[in-house]
Amino acid sequence: MAAEDRPNWDGLLKWSLSHADGTRPTRQLSEEDRKWFTEAMQSQTxxxxxxxxxxxxxxxxxxxxxxxxxxxxxxxxxxxxxxxxxxxxxxxxxxxxxxxxxxxxxxxxxxxxxxxxxxxxxxxxxxxxxxxxxxxxxxxxxxxxxxxxxxxxxxxxxxxxxxxxxxxxxxxxxxxxxxxxxxxNGYTGLRDALESDSVRFQRKALNLLHYLLQKNDSDCNIAIELGLHHLMMHLVSSIDADIREAALRGLLELAKGRKNCTTCDSSIEIGNEKVRQILEDRIKGISLMSQEDLSASKEERQVLDSLWITF
Incomplete structure (x- = not known):
């Protein structure tokens, strides 16, 4: 966009500040000022x-x-x-x-x-x-x-x-x-995203998956059938903190949804020992962190604690 075509926001800002700088009471606008301001705003729109x-x-x-x-x-x-x-x-x-x-x-x-x-x-x-x-x-x-x-x-x-x-x-x-x-078959796309090598792609997939599982317990069936719980278990060990936390939140939603999920109980219980080991390893890893890293991992630890109680 050429400079002459751009909205004159600077002019409007200066005009506004000159009439309300916080150091004096707001005064009534004159009819001329009011008309100028209205026309200026309409022209920018x-x-x-x-x-x-x-x-x-x-x-x-x-x-x-x-x-x-x-x-x-x-x-x-x-x-x-x-x-x-x-x-x-x-x-x-x-x-x-x-x-x-x-x-x-x-x-x-x-x-x-x-x-x-x-x-x-x-x-x-x-x-x-x-x-x-x-x-x-x-x-x-x-x-x-x-x-x-x-x-x-x-x-x-x-x-x-x-x-x-x-x-x-x-x-x-x-x-x-x-x-x-x-x-x-959007869930199949999410599975492929979790299997990819792109950290950004994985993050977005995990965040959307968490939302969908939170929104509808019955979607646990789809997630389990596609093996998404196994992929999330794997991603709990990711070097990326956001991915670890998002994977844990996804697993927690699956655990919460077991009551209304016809395939969740057997599938998750079979992997119960594996989940326990993954959680133990992650808790141990957090315990060895520096104070600064430990503070940054506070939310991850809270999700870990919730999962530990659930399993």
Missing amino acids: VDVVKRMKEITQVMQTPQQVLEAHEVTPQDIEDLLEELQDHVESIDMANDLHSIGGLVPLLGYLKNSNANIRAKSADVISTIVENNPRSQESVMEANGLESLLLNFTSDTDMHSRTQALGAISCLIRNNEPGITGFRTA
Whole structure:
């Protein structure tokens, strides 16, 4: 975005501070000041919407036309980065669909450039996070299907990881999204993520798995059948502290869900001694930590204690 096209936020800030610096009582705005401020704010809103429409036009332009005009993949990434800044506002995120920008954004999930696929998933995460209206719009536009395809099948690990992050934001507190994830064998994708060598991919998978198991006890059946408990037992020994804690939390949710899980009792009890040994080893490892590391592992130890009591 050219400098002359950017919103004059600095001017607005200086104006605001000059009228409310905290050292004197707030004074009544004159009609002239009030009119200037209202027009300034309205003009900035219009500029953002106008800019989003311009970005939408670029996203709707065929690839061969962009290439003919020497628009590079990096240029597209920069536009997506700018779009992400705009849609951090929930109102702007919801407006994206009404101005025709959501569908071409979802189309970028199929772009031949892996970085563009990854960045478009990142923008979608921002749009749908804690935003039921945009979650519904993305679901209606079959966005979950496209994200699931990238999550499970993309050849680029960064793109797969970003797609999983977008899925996590899309289906949280979204029952149709959770159902869609489950029926599309999303749990199999989580299993593959836990088996990967990517720490970021594993973290995101464990966090989503913990949420899903916490949300629905019956999903313990799926997790056990796919052997996710064995993978989490293995990850309890990870060198990454976040992965260790997330794996422990997942195991704890499985343990809590045993009452309503038809396969959990036998599967978990068979591995009970193995679990006990893993927990003993981890508790011993924590006991040997320095005071600084011990403080950082406080939450992990609390989850370990809960698991120890459960088993």
